Amino acid sequence: MWPARGTLAVVVTNPASCTNAVCASNSVNLSVAASAAPTPAPILSSISPTTASAGGRGFYSYCHWLQLHERFDCPGQWCEPYDNIRLVDAAHGGPSGQRCRRRGDSEHHRIHSGSGRRHVRSALADRRERESHADHHQSESGQRDGRQCRLHAHGHWHRLRRRRDRHGGRLQARTVTVDSATQVRIAVQATDVASQGTLAVVVTNPASCTNAVCASNSVDLSVAASSTSSTPTSPVLYFTDLASGPRSGNGDTSKGQIANQDGALVTVWGQNLGTSQGTSTITLGA
Amino acid sequence: MTPTAILLLGNATPPSCGAATLFNTYRKLQCITFQVDHATPPGAQNIVVTVNGIASNPVPFTSADDGDDLVCGFRGVGPEPLRVPMARFKVGVNALNSGDILYVKDGLNATGGIVVPRSSHYSIATAPLAIVAYPGAAVQVGDSTHDGIGITCSGCGYLDDVCQAGDLRGIPSGHPP
Numbered sequence: 001m002w003p004a005r006g007t008l009a010v011v012v013t014n015p016a017s018c019t020n021a022v023c024a025s026n027s028v029n030l031s032v033a034a035s036a037a038p039t040p041a042p043i044l045s046s047i048s049p050t051t052a053s054a055g056g057r058g059f060y061s062y063c064h065w066l067q068l069h070e071r072f073d074c075p076g077q078w079c080e081p082y083d084n085i086r087l088v089d090a091a092h093g094g095p096s097g098q099r100c101r102r103r104g105d106s107e108h109h110r111i112h113s114g115s116g117r118r119h120v121r122s123a124l125a126d127r128r129e130r131e132s133h134a135d136h137h138q139s140e141s142g143q144r145d146g147r148q149c150r151l152h153a154h155g156h157w158h159r160l161r162r163r164r165d166r167h168g169g170r171l172q173a174r175t176v177t178v179d180s181a182t183q184v185r186i187a188v189q190a191t192d193v194a195s196q197g198t199l200a201v202v203v204t205n206p207a208s209c210t211n212a213v214c215a216s217n218s219v220d221l222s223v224a225a226s227s228t229s230s231t232p233t234s235p236v237l238y239f240t241d242l243a244s245g246p247r248s249g250n251g252d253t254s255k256g257q258i259a260n261q262d263g264a265l266v267t268v269w270g271q272n273l274g275t276s277q278g279t280s281t282i283t284l285g286a
Numbered sequence: 287m288t289p290t291a292i293l294l295l296g297n298a299t300p301p302s303c304g305a306a307t308l309f310n311t312y313r314k315l316q317c318i319t320f321q322v323d324h325a326t327p328p329g330a331q332n333i334v335v336t337v338n339g340i341a342s343n344p345v346p347f348t349s350a351d352d353g354d355d356l357v358c359g360f361r362g363v364g365p366e367p368l369r370v371p372m373a374r375f376k377v378g379v380n381a382l383n384s385g386d387i388l389y390v391k392d393g394l395n396a397t398g399g400i401v402v403p404r405s406s407h408y409s410i411a412t413a414p415l416a417i418v419a420y421p422g423a424a425v426q427v428g429d430s431t432h433d434g435i436g437i438t439c440s441g442c443g444y445l446d447d448v449c450q451a452g453d454l455r456g457i458p459s460g461h462p463p
Contacts, residue, residue: 235335235342238315241304242416244348245387248324252389252420255291255321262291263322264387265421266333268345269298269308273316274337277292282320284347285287285331 007031047201047219052193054223193223235280237270287327289320293421301424319421322349350385350413375400375427378417385413389420399432 008030013023177185184203192199199221245264253259266284274280295318298308303317318335328351332344375396378388380403402415417435419425428434 234340235337237333237335237342237345240333240345240347241418242387243346244350244385244413245322245416246385247322247326247328247349247351250321255293257291257321262324263326263349265293265319265321265389265418266347267294267303267317267319267421268333268335269303269315269317270335270342271314271316272337273295273318273335273342275295277295279338280295280318281288281336282292282318283288283334283336284320284322285326285349 044201044203044216044219047221050220051222051224052188054193054196054225188221195223196225197223199223233272235270235272235274237268240266240268242266287323287325287331289323292318292320294319301419302422304419322347379403382415382417384415387416387418389418390423390425391420392423392425395426396434397426397429397432399428399434399436401436 009027010030011027012025014025015023017023176187179185186201188199200218201221202215202218204215242264245266247263249260250257250263250265251259252265268282294302296302296316298304298306298313298315298317300307303309303315303319308315308317326349328349331347331349333347334344335342375390375394378390379400382388382402400417417427
């Protein structure tokens with residue numbers, strides 16, 4: 001039995017080699033140290049935006065977590081602008097020369113499409129799984145400090161697509177970008193928000209597990225009914241009360257006009273005509 | 287050509303934008319009331335609204351040289367002038383000629399209906415006549431037992447004129463009778 005922690009005295013005994021009936025050797029100590037504390041699974045604190053319109057276009061969703069993974073604890077490096085930091089290759093390292101991310105880390109993002117409830121799962125790469133399913137490969141590239149960086153992801157995405165989650169939903173791959181130590185960006189596609197419902201976003205980092213639990217808590221992204229999509233965004237004129245009228249001879253001065261100088265008062269009806277005269281103009285003729 | 291003035295820009299609800307409520311649960315219509323500038327070229331033109339740099343479809347409008355804009359209403363504003371009617375509905379109608387537009391202001395109701403006199407349509411018309419409620423005004427013509435507007439003219443004598451046509455034509459509503 002191994003102790004949880006402490007010191008073991010190791011003695012070797014050889015019955016064929018004894019002196020004065022003493023067959024045991026001297027003792028040497030073996031220290032048993034406490035195992036390293038497991039890295040806790042991510043804990044999501046928020047998601048932005050929290051609501052999307054059904055039928056809308058794809059967008060980026062930002063997930064923030066509280067617990068940092070050891071691979072992301074390079075202060076400052078993940079807080080740089082997106083174009084400069086999106087991908088960092090282990091071969092280049094950070095500006096201080098330290099190794100920040102190993103090849104293939106944190107670029108996977110999966111979506112569980114369940115019955116009535118879809119799960120967006122942002123999975124930080126499981127290196128062991130990638131290595132065992134290295135039949136697919138995807139790479140992305142970005143710029144850091146003017147150097148071309150490259151991130152490799154040996155994918156199992158196609159394999160995931162064929163699998164089913166516990167709800168019977170189909171797993172799909174989505175792009176995820178680690179923006180900072182506490183934020184990942186998920187590329188939500190239009191098909192993900194095609195209909196109303198709730199997306200339960202779960203970030204999974206297989207390299208960060210507690211008691212074999214690698215997934216975070218979930219945060220909800222509501223997909224609400226789209227607003228009146230039939231409403232045109234451009235101004236539209238439907239009709240007018242007068243088809244013709246004089247351009248002069250109007251004696252009305254109630255609005256500060258000069259008597260008899262200008263003409264007819266015309267009303268037009270339409271939609272999206274603006275809310276103030278500052279943003280809306282109307283012209284008659286060239 | 288930019289209009290002389292935009293009198294109204296808002297949701298299409300009465301009385302500002304006519305009698306109908308066209309801004310409701312199902313429709314979100316708006317209206318704009320403007321005045322044709324005297325520098326507008328005569329002939330066929332287009333009305334276009336531009337919002338945040340996006341132009342609407344054009345709506346045709348013919349700018350005419352002939353015709354007058356007549357205003358039929360009470361003079362001025364305030365308690366005292368409102369007690370003295372400057373004109374009546376029928377006076378304005380009597381003054382109409384081809385191409386004229388009669389704007390009727392608040393307080394001029396003709397529940398018994400009006401009849402366009404012979405003088406307004408006896409000859410061949412060259413442009414339409416129009417009777418329009420002044421922007422924002424609530425005017426009633428006819429009721430449940432009377433036609434609003436008739437075009438049968440049996441003579442102009444029966445029209446109850448209280449002022450001369452000249453009081454209307456080209457004279458602003460705020461002008462004393």
